[in-house]
Amino acid sequence: MRIGDYEIEIIVQGYPGKSVCHGGLGWSTLTLIRGKGRIAVVDTGPFGYRTMIREGLAKHGLKPADVTDLLLTHCHHDHSVNWMMFQNARIYIGAAEMAWATKLEWGVNSVPELYVAELAKWSKCQLVGDGEAIWPDLKTYLAPGHTPGCLIFVLEGAEHDLIFTGDSAKNRAELVSRDTDMTFDKKVSAASIDMIWSHWRKKPGTIVLPGHDRPMVLKDGKPTYLGKLEAAVKSWTGDDMETTTTFNLVV
16 A cells, blocks of 8 residues: 555554454554555564564564554454564553553553563653644544554545554454454444544545454445455364364355
8 A cells, every 4th residue: 555655564464353252353453554654563562463563574574673654443352562663763652541541559450560661761762742743744533432542643645545444443354344353332433433534534645543343444434455365264173283284264
């Protein structure tokens, strides 16, 4: 994808699902933005993504140390815990999000408490607010619901924009229905999704990239996917390491 002077690549494609028996799935979408001297990554994924992050960056001749900007939509572990991989980057996260996350009781939320505590002290962590311009072409907007301080990032181009919704709208189903899973207030989430739609409709061809889904554009007013979805689980269900069963999660 290209937005203005920026090249956009998905490093790890997220998945719009949840585990039935084992809590949150946490397969979030990670994106690389390159242009105007910047190398930025949007969100970090969970611990299991570390190898994929290195491999995804290496495909473009990059290492985590080359990343200049890290954009975090919120503090949940599957979007923030790997911030320590990007120690040369300026790390942007919502001021309201950090004020909430740093005061949580330990062990009761999906926030990685100790990692957030360290991030709050990190010299390259920059707290941002609603409507703030991080770069001339990139703005943040407060979109609470999933967490109190969730941000969306809007990368602006002359012809069309790209909206990173994080978990303010995790997937196509939430965008279309305005209903949400995992929110502290469904009405607040619905209002944030309405705000996302208002940005989406501003320019024909604008792309929305949810926190756990593929990018999509509006065609005849309806979200249409760009790209393919891949997801599967391989299980050892036999009596040796060579015997496996693969469960395809794409339907």
